[in-house]
Amino acid sequence: MSAVKGRGAPTNSESSRFALPRREVDGDWLDARQAAEDETLPPLRTTVTPEHARRIITRNTSPDIGFEQSINAYRGCEHGCIYCFARPTHAWLDLSPGLDFESRLFVKPDAAALLRKELAHPRYRVKTIAMGTNTDPYQPIEARYRITRAIIEVLAQCRHPLMITTKSDRVTRDIDLLAPMAADGLVAIGLSVTSLDAALSRKLEPRAPHPQKRLAAIRALSAAGIPVNACISPIIPAINEHEIEALVAAAVEAGARSVSSIPVRLPHEVAPLFRAWLDTHFPDRAGKVMNILRSIRGGRDNDPDFGSRMRGEGPHALLIRTRFEKARRRHSLANGRISLRTDLFVPPGDQGRLF
Numbered sequence: 001m002s003a004v005k006g007r008g009a010p011t012n013s014e015s016s017r018f019a020l021p022r023r024e025v026d027g028d029w030l031d032a033r034q035a036a037e038d039e040t041l042p043p044l045r046t047t048v049t050p051e052h053a054r055r056i057i058t059r060n061t062s063p064d065i066g067f068e069q070s071i072n073a074y075r076g077c078e079h080g081c082i083y084c085f086a087r088p089t090h091a092w093l094d095l096s097p098g099l100d101f102e103s104r105l106f107v108k109p110d111a112a113a114l115l116r117k118e119l120a121h122p123r124y125r126v127k128t129i130a131m132g133t134n135t136d137p138y139q140p141i142e143a144r145y146r147i148t149r150a151i152i153e154v155l156a157q158c159r160h161p162l163m164i165t166t167k168s169d170r171v172t173r174d175i176d177l178l179a180p181m182a183a184d185g186l187v188a189i190g191l192s193v194t195s196l197d198a199a200l201s202r203k204l205e206p207r208a209p210h211p212q213k214r215l216a217a218i219r220a221l222s223a224a225g226i227p228v229n230a231c232i233s234p235i236i237p238a239i240n241e242h243e244i245e246a247l248v249a250a251a252v253e254a255g256a257r258s259v260s261s262i263p264v265r266l267p268h269e270v271a272p273l274f275r276a277w278l279d280t281h282f283p284d285r286a287g288k289v290m291n292i293l294r295s296i297r298g299g300r301d302n303d304p305d306f307g308s309r310m311r312g313e314g315p316h317a318l319l320i321r322t323r324f325e326k327a328r329r330r331h332s333l334a335n336g337r338i339s340l341r342t343d344l345f346v347p348p349g350d351q352g353r354l355f
Helices: 027-031 087-093 099-103 111-119 147-158 169-183 198-204 211-223 241-254 270-281 286-296 315-330
Strands: 047-050 057-059 069-071 104-107 129-131 162-166 187-192 228-231 258-260
Touching: 087 099, 087 270, 099 104, 111 147, 129 147, 147 169, 162 169, 169 187, 169 211, 187 211, 198 211, 211 228, 211 241, 228 241, 241 258, 241 315, 270 286, 286 315
Parallel strands: 047 104, 069 129, 129 162, 162 187, 187 228, 228 258
Antiparallel strands: 057 069
């Protein structure tokens, strides 16, 4: 199987979970180009469809995830990360978690208005809102739609805590909003850096920014007083595992306050897509990678159990954790999430109380 130029998944996946029919690659929408900011990217086109949701805040009850509320302004993600655990969500739309996930995107233009309405509800209780938990809030289409910025504007006005996870340096565009929030302990950024090797990064995350741009973003955010957690995730055995120590060192040099890491997860349709990606880009070690992954996932491609899914089990998982922890302690970095304040919240419409 050959790679589709400029995309992460080699093909559209076949799914039977939601009666998804097999889809053929549409050469027209793969070969045409839509306003890519980076002129070095190969020709391609992404379609964007408006989605008018009834609510914008999603509640989470998973015990091993450090947030209870999240917002996803977009469905699908143009970055095309082959390992993305959110790919299966496109099957709910009767679309493929493969190439469709990367190129057939949905945007929520009413997100800021819906957020304002929900925050104004008398029974709303303040808990940190996380963005970037499903798809990247700063993927390329944010340059045009600016929905993430509109959401941040509402949260800044209401003095509401916010955690953003991204792998895009576009987050620095919003420093004017984020820095004042950070001064009040209301925001933290998780910036993902998975490799320092630009060639590997382009294979793993074909439309995400260059690794040096991400490190520059950590540097700029940190200089503005915004706390940054460098996400050294996912760790993929025999692919980027050898870079653990170098990635941690680069993160601390750029000014990251903390680091975190998890081994790659391959839920549902992600596993066959990932295997096809390995066969395409790393046929010499595809079997080795999957054998190690199964060894840390209890003999399966994926472990869905709470707790262990974020850590992995067995000797190789322990080796990864040990190396990461030694690198973290060597640089005196904190591990994990940054605590944010929840006591400054002012509901929409009550901003006059601030003056």
